[in-house]
Amino acid sequence: MLKVVQGHEIWVLPEGSHGHEGHETRCRIFYGHAMRPDGLADPARLAAWVLLPGGAKLSLKVEAGDDRFHLVAFTPDRDGFWPVTVENDVGPVAVTADGFYRRGTRKDYPGAREVGYYYQYAKTYVQVGHFCAACGPVVQPPEITSLAHDLELILTPGAYRVGDEVILEVLYRGRPLPGTEVKATWSLREEDDWGLSAKTDDAGRVKFILSNPGHWLFYTRVADETLGREGEYDKKVYSATLSLFGVR
Structure with a gap:
């Protein structure tokens, strides 16, 4: 779990292309880097929920x-x-003077090179029912697009296809975040690292072309030193992922 300092993140992905009304629908929670699983997130630090019609949150049990x-x-x-949504409250992690990663605050490691408090968000959209991609967009209530995470990647849900252009917006504490890097990759990519990278414009938006088939994952990260706590940690480090199932 301490690999979050290097850039490991969580992401969540539906088990199938769509679910059905009245039937159980499952999602998988992964931990790793650039859509390559590497171990498991600590379930004691995970919280998950689904947004119900009308805006209420239903807490979901995280199971093995x-x-x-x-x-x-x-x-x-x-x-x-x-x-x-899945949230991963990693907590404070110190980089010690000799370069090791240790869970704890600056009180525990007063000589640490840095101490950050790490918090991660992962989001996906589960399609329930069959939609005709050529019949026009499905009308959705606006509250499902932005879920009021501290850091969030915003994308209108839909049935995306290879070659589509997607426009993502990065919101940090409810406001557009210009000049921040957003990375992307897809599940059928052979290389291990992120396949694409771009920075948001003045409105906090960035464009990508879904150039390849497979599941897609988008990722961004913010380190905010203004949220540090004296004697505990120097900064808060948020990350956010957004996945798309089965672009084809």
């Missing part, structure tokens, strides 16, 4: 999957896109 992922499940009661 296999040695690559955890699971969450819910039963939707209508068609549409259902946003699922």
